Ligand SMILES: Cc1ncc(COP(=O)(O)OP(=O)(O)O)c(N)n1
Ligand SMILES: Cc1ncsc1CCOP(=O)(O)O
């Protein structure tokens with residue numbers, strides 16, 4: 407599955423970036439708006455929720471647990487500097503999706519104990535989209551971590567993230583990840599809708615769910 411992470415550039419704002427991905431067939435959008443007031447995030451989330459409903463897509467908010475509750479988004483994505491997933495679960499209950507960020511096998515084991523629904527594992531490579539990146543995993547990092555998860559019998563969905571382009575997808579999917587989260591490679595494409603469709607087709611060749 408593809409999770410599109412919103413971003414803004416000279417061509418698109420956060421909302422229009424998501425609309426491109428939705429029109430390209432993406433059914434899982436993460437609204438990520440860093441250093442922007444929560445009120446603005448909520449207003450954008452409410453607009454985006456309507457588009458997601460129209461295109462039958464799930465909406466995840468990055469970082470904002472209360473805004474997830476207030477806007478009726480489908481879930482929230484939480485990293486190490488955000489509210490803990492177990493505290494978020496107390497607030498949101500079981501009806502919301504909670505995602506967590508991992509960079510290591512230890513992170514994955516902690517997040518499983520905290521009851522997340524899926525994990526964003528990365529970064530795959532350097533990216534300008536996020537500041538203060540954790541250590542780069544590269545393809546060997548994914549191979550090692552996914553192999554260990556298989557040996558330990560972990561079945562939690564894991565999406566790869568960080569600087570991923572279309573060309574990387576076959577190799578990354580073959581490590582056993584469930585899906586791919588990305589932003590820049592779609593927004594930099596000449597035609598983001600076509601790029602989204604091509605990426606989804608590549609992911610769908612693997613059935614890692
Ligand atoms: C799918 C996915 N994986 C990882 C992240 C990173 O979250 P976090 O570590 O909290 O960093 P910010 O995105 O908040 O800068 C993510 N957002 N999505
Ligand atoms: C949010 C996030 N977390 C790790 S890398 C990243 C950015 C993903 O965007 P891109 O696909 O443009 O590198």
Ligand SMILES: [Mg+2]
Pocket residue numbers: 468469483484485486487488
């Ligand atoms: Mg975060």
